[in-house]
Amino acid sequence: MTRSLSFVHSRLRVSDLLEQHFDTAFAAPGGIARLRELILTLAMQGKLVEQDPNDPPASELLKEIEKEKASHEGTKTRRKEKLPPVKPEEVPYELPKGWEWVRLGDITDYNGRNNISGDEITPNTWLLDLEDIEKGTSRLLYRATFSERQSKSTKSTFQKGDVLYGKLRPYLDKVIVADSDGVCTTEIVPIVPFHGLNAEFLRWLLKRPAFLAHVNSLIYGVKMPRLGTDDAVMSVHPLPPFPEQHRIVARIDQLMVRCDALEKLRKERAEKRLAVHAAAIKQLLDPSLCAFAPSREENLSTLRAFVPSCDPFAFLDQHFGELYTVKENVAELRKAILQLAVMGRLVPQDPNDPPARELLKEIEKEKASHEGTKTRRKEKLPPVKSEEVPYQLPQGWEWVRFGEITINRDGERVPISKEDREKIKGEYDYYGASGVIDKVNDFIFDKSLLLIGEDGANLINRSTPIAFFAHGKYWVNNHAHVIDAHDYILLLWLEKYINAIDLKPYVTGSAQPKMNQAKMNSIAVALPPLPEQHRIVACIDQLMALCDILDQQIDAATGKQSELLDAVMALV
Template sequence: MTPEQLKASILQYAMEGKLVKQNLNDISAIQNLKEAREKIKEAIKNKELRKEKYTQAENNGKLPKNWGVARLKEICEKNNSSIKRGPFGSSITKSMFVPKGKDTYKVYEQGNAIRRDINYGSYYITKDKFESLSAFQVKTGDIIVSCAGTIGKTFILPPKIEPGIINQALLKLTLDTSIIDKKFFLLEFESISVQLNLHAKGSAIKNLASLKYLKNKVDFPLPPIEEQKRIVAKIEKLMPLVDEYAESYNRLQKIDNEFEDKLKQSVLQYAMEGKLVKQDPSDEPASELIKKIENEKAELVKEGKIKKSKKLHAITDDEKPFDIPDSWEWVSLGQIINLISGRDIPKKDHLNKEIKGSIPYITGASNIDKNGNINISEWVTNPTVVVNKGTILLSVKGTIGKISILDLAQAHIARQIMGIDNMFGIDKKYLQYYIESYVQQLQQKAKSIIPGISRDDLLLAILPLPPIKEQERIVIKLERLLSSINSLYL
C-alpha cells in the first residue's frame, strides 16, 4: 500500500464513522442539521439568502445513527457571500493591477496549488476596484478552495491577513462553526477531491467550471460536532505515523528501482565484456568486420553519400577499460557509425496534426517513453534533418540517454536528438545495448545548466566490437534476460 493509499484509507474510515467511537452523550448531528435547514428557510424569508433549488441528502443507514448528511450550503453561514467563486476573468485582469501601496488591496491567487502559508499572490488593485468586487472579499477564518489546475486543495485563512479578494481560480467558503469544525471540513474536503476531479471540465487545465455539482451532488457526512473534534485529534496523531511510513516506503522504492537499474547495467556490462555467450572459433573475427566497414565507408564517401569523417586517434591500452576476447576489437564509435545531429525548426512551422507532405517532428526526450516507443505530437512540411526507419535515436540535451530505434518511415529530428545511422553491418540492437551500457558515462560528460553532450562525446566513445555472429547471439540472450528482469518489476 502506498502512503497515498494509506492516507486515503484513514480518511475513508473517518468519513464512515469507523475511526473513533461514537459517544451517546454527543448532541446528534441530525438535530444540528435540522436547525441549519430551518435557518436557511428563515434567511431566504428575510432575503438574506437567495432561494436556490437544492436536494437534501439523508443518512442512508451506512453511517452511525447520530450522523447526518449535509449539502454544502447547509454547513456554511446563511448569507449570499458564504459560498463565493472568484470573479470571472474579465472582471479582474492584469491591466487592473497596481503596485502595492496606500489604499491597495491584494488579489489572492492560487498559483500551482494552495500553499501552506498565506504569502502568495503578488498583485494588487485600487480601492475603487476592490469596492466594486467587495463580494469576493476574504477574511480571517474563511476557507479557500482551489478550483483550477489542482482541484480541491483547501486552506484556512490565518489571522492578520492583508485585505483583499480572491481571483477566479479560488472558491471562498465561510463555514457555520456551530455545525461543522473547520479542520474536520478540510479533511472531509480532501476525501472528496478525487470525486471533484472526475467531474472537472477542461483538457489542458482542469476546472471546476460550475458549483452546481459541488452544491447539489456532493455528500458531506456530518458527525456530531464533538465527534468531529475527536476525529481531527485522532488523524493529527496518525498523520506523523503516515509520514514516517512514507519515508520508509519511498526509501525502499528507491532501493528497489536502483536495484533493477543496477541489475540491468550488470547484465549489459557482462555482455560488453564478452562473458554473456560463448565465443565460436568459426566466427569471422571482428578485425575482418572492421576492414569491411572501412572499405564501405570509403566507397560511400567517394559516391558523396556521406561526408569524410576526421581521422580518429588510435586507442591506447590505457583507454581500454577491461579485457575482451581475442576475436573482438576495440573501436571508436565514430569508426563504425554515421552520426546525424538534429536541427530545430521554428515553432511557427510546427503542425499539431499530420497533413499531406508532412513528416513527424521528434523534438526531444519527451517523444521517447521509458520502453523506447516514439510518440509523435507534431509534424513539419519543411524538414532539414531527416532520419530514416531503423536509425537509432538518442536524446542528447536536457534529458540525456533516452534511446529508441525509429520505426517510422522518416522523421525530422531537433537538436535535442542525434541519430546513429548504422549502415555498416553492425547489429542495430547490439549497438543500442552498447549505448545503454554507456549512458551513465555520457550523462557525466553533460555540461552547462541544461545538460548536453557534444558529437565528440559520442564519436570518441570506445566500443568493444564482437564478430557479427556473436553480436546476434548476445542480442538474443540479452533480450531474454532483460525481459525476465522487467517481468519481475511489473
C-alpha cells in the first residue's frame, strides 16, 4: 500500500512540475526537444498518469499473448524459439505495480509480414519509403502510390495497425503506425503487436530516449548503419496494463500537442524578431535617408547614446532589449555598423578637416619618392566611374581606387623552409587566406600591415572577416595579399572598409575563384579625410565592443536558461 501511494504522489508531483515549467522549456535553447524526451521518459517509468488498481496486470496480458502465439503455430507470426527472461542486470529502474519488463519479441512479431515482388504490387497500393517520414517527429510527409515509384525490388507488406520502424539509420527516429494496408522498403520493418499491446503505445516505446540510446550502441555498418533483427527482438521494454497504455498514449498526445504549439510559437517569434530587425536595418542603410547625426558625447558606451534623427534609429533604440537577445541580430548589427561607417553616416563630419583630396596629394608625393622601387606602381589606374558609385559621399570624401592609396608588398615575400617553419611555429601569429592555418608556402614580415585573403569562395560566402590588421612579426601564406599604406590609420580604415563591402565584382574564376592583385587594386574605395578616419575607426571599435558585450549577455542568458531547465529536469 505504501509503495502504491508513493507512485501516486510521484505521478502527481511530476504532473504539477510539467505544468509549471513549460515556460522554462520554452525559454531555454533546445528546451522543447528536451521536454519531449522527458515526457516519454516519465511515461515509460509509470510517472505520467495515475495507476488504477482495478487494471488487470501486465502479467495477464503476457498469458493472453502466449495463447495467441500458440494459435498461430506454423505461421510466420509464430516465433518458435523461446526468448530468455529479462535478467536483473538488464532492468534500469523499478516499475510500478502491475507492470512487467519484457523483450520486444515477447509482445510483437518483429518483421512479421510477408515480402512481395514488384510485379505483384497493384498501381494504387501505398508505397512507403524512409524519405516519406520526417526524422525525429515521425510525421508522414508524403503518401505515394506504387504507380509513382514503380520498382522491381522486393518490398515488405504491412497492414493497418502495424508499427512501421525504420531500421536503417535508426537514430533518425522514424516510427509510424500504419493507418491502412500497403508495402514498404525492406529498410522499414513491419512490427505486428500482439493482442493487449496498443500500437500507439508501442510506437512511443520505440521512440523513447532510452531505446534510441540503446539502438545507437548496437547499430552496425558504416555507410548504411542499421539495427539487427536479433538485437531488436532481444531489446528490453516496460509493459503496463492494457488500460494504462491507453491513458499513457492519450496523455503523451496531449502534451506533444502543447509542445508542437510552443515550438510553432517560438519559431514564429524568432522569425518575426529577425524580420523586424532586418527591415529596420534595411531602412537604416537606405542611402536616401537623412544623414545620421550622432550625439556630441565623446565617450560612447552604448548604442543608445546616439540621438536618433531618423525613424529606424528610434525604432532600434525603443526595441533594443527585445531585438538583441539573439546572436543573429547582433551579427546583422555588426554589418550595419560597418555599412554606416563606409557611407559616412557613423560620425559627424567636421568642416575643419582637410578634405580627402589633400590626403591623396600626400600619398602621390610619397609614391613619387619611391620611383623605381618595387613599391612604385608605374601604371595609372582609371578614375572611378559614375556607374561604379553605389551612394553619394559626404562633403570632403573622395572615390578612389584601392591601388591608388596602397602599397602592395606581395613581391617582398621571403620563403621559410619547412625546418625553420617548425622552429618558429607558435612563436609568431600566422595568417592564411582567411586567418586560418591551411597552407605551407609561408613568408615572414616584421611590420604592421594589412592582410587580405584572395580565396574567392571566402570572399563571396564569408562568415568571418576577410581583411586582418597584423601587428609586429608574423608569417603569412601566399594566399593572402600583404598591403602597406601611407598612414597607420589609413590601414585601419581599409580593414574596416574591405570587410564592409561586397567583393563579388572583384572575384575571378569559377573552378577556383580568387581575387588577384589587379582586381584588388581596382576596388572602388570611399576615402574620408584622415581625421575623420580616426573618428570612424574609434567609433567602430567602441560599437564592436558593445556587440561583444551583447553576445556575452546572450551567452550568459541562454546559459542560465539551460541551467534552470537542468534543475527542473533533475527535480522531475
